[in-house]
Amino acid sequence: MRIIELLKKEYKLFIRNRKQVWTVVLLPLFFSLIYVLMFSFSNIDLTVSVCNLDKGEYSSSLVSTLSAAFETSVYAEDNASACFAVIKDDILSGKMLGIIIRSDFSENIANYEQPVLNLYFDNSKPNLGFFAQSYLMNQISSFNNEILRQTESEIKDTTYSIETDLEKTIQLLNLMEYAIPDAVKPSYDELKNNVAEYYNKISGLNRIDLEFLVNPVDTQLVGIFKGSNSDGFSFSVLYVVVNIIVILLLSSVSMVYDRKNKFLTRLKTSSTPVIYYIISKLLFFTLIGFVIFVPSYLVFAANNAYFNTNIITLITGLILVSGISALIGCVIGLSSSNESSSTMISVFIGFLFLLLSGLFYPVDLLPGLAKSMLVLLPTSFEINLLNNALIFNTSIQVLNETIYYLAGYLLLFFGLNYYLIVKYQ
């Protein structure tokens, strides 16, 4: 009953603080939506300004391709500096990319020389240039392919003509063989052999695939798990990060609030064991963990993420993930002097976990020492457990090692909370 009364207290204090309620509902929703949108390239509306200094066939074709793919403003200036000025103005007014097509663009392509396309962007915005360039190159691949096909066709036409002429030359040389005087016979034989060799080489060139010249080795990325389910895997990572950030913030602030109201003084001078109090915090924030799960799950499910869930493993996972976050948050609250410092520490730790979660940068590619330090954090074990629960439908018995590790973490922080309350509050 005492634990229920303490839980009721947590609930009432939580529900009467509207900001906290909104945080629990909206933060996971925003995180999930932003994540899903961020990695859906097909939805990017790239805005481009093009200044064409070349009046040739190829530049016109490129401008048409760009205009078809993006919201494009096209300028025809007389010189490069005028082009740069209009492009810069457009970028400062909100255009994402500026392109200057040099005057020798079409001529270079006609001469089989690689033309350079200058892309301009606002380099005060981190990563914009990289992402915009990748997206642009992806979208103008049809233009590149057209040039490739055209070049291939021209090369093949030419080599075919040469091949035909060489074939005729060989036939002619064969007819002339008996009329050749002995004195020039060696030179004749050498010429005949050379022509035959050129013929063979030209025949080979005619069969060559131009893609081979552009990209001699092709790679194909294939996940070892069936189907394409990267969104499902991302969900576990995202949920763990959102869970840590939200629950760390709420539980640490709640602990500071209890301290500020001298509740711990009351608790320690009452007949209620301190353990009951910690259990009530643990239970309440575990419930919050379940609440956070729902909006994120719905966003990912709506984005066609495939889930094959083992309910028991999932519930165990959510309890462990939320419980660990709650107890870490309580430790932060117990060691912070006020709400501001507990919020600051929670945000700092939350972002540390975010960066080390692999959501934006694969942790496997981190340097050796940093990677080995990650083993000390529960995050990778939590992500592994949720992946198994949500995607692989793994039963709980198979995941003993992971569960024992996380349960150990939970007990460690439970003990730390108990120690801090009994000794220092």
Place this chain on the structure above:
Amino acid sequence: MGLIEAVKSVFYKPQKMSRDKAVFVKNLSNKYGEKNFLNNINFIVYKGEIFSVIGLSGSGKSTLLKTIVGLNRKSNGIVHFFGRNLFFSRGIIGYSPQEDSFYDDLTIIENIGLFSELYGVSRDKGLRTGSDYLKKLKIDSFKDNYPRDLSGGQRKRLNIILSSLHHPKLLILDEPFAGLDYYNRRILWDFITSLRNRGVTIVLTTHLLEEAQNYSTRVLILKNGRKFAYGTFNTIKERIRFNYLYHIKFSSLSKKFFQTLKHFSSLKKVKIIYKFRNEVQFALDSADYRDVVNNFLKGKGRDFKEISLRKPNLDEVMLASK
């Protein structure tokens, strides 16, 4: 605290009559690093007493209460409640901290429900007791309001109600009267007295000597973390040795004459406790000594004006007993 002392503290049983001793404190010390906050404090509070711990700010009153209820760690000493160790006495002690200790975001009734369960009383029983106490302390009309709607004095009363919901045999109140006006103090004293009349032992800290004298059975006076005086007021008066403060202002006061005055006060039952410019404050054993001082000054031909003759407050008592 060493292992042997810890074991002794658990198994120690006070001697005969332990059931009459609500609080038994022996050689209690509280030390952090080199600083002694409490130094070998000994005292007994008997069942049914109102026992006041008094002293200047920083004398160790709150530290003493926090140490005996286990909020501060004792570095040495034994504390027993009704013959038992603190661990076995939690359910029979009520402790009210100096600061407000309830939630402003829960209504008064919700706070009462929460703290009832916390102190091991069923919610219904706690609500009945709480409603009764709210009425007695004249804040029952606010029971569905949030504590933030209460005045400072009403919040103090609520703080004490929340510590008493489980009908403790011993109620420990840290500075319950701090910052309260006479009306609020009177309401609280009446409530405390009614609890005492029902057999509850009260231990409280205060700096109001006169009120402590009126309501308490016995007192403990602390000074710099040490026991300065302990017992009934009559016993303590002998230690304090003065009962009145006499404040006068000279038209002029030379250094030479002040030396003469100091010599005079060392011979008589009069003590100079304060001097600022032309003003001097004497501690007198009784009001009759005013004439002794006046006659001395008149005899020396000094021009002066009486400012006040009154009973001292605790600060002045402590100042005089330096």
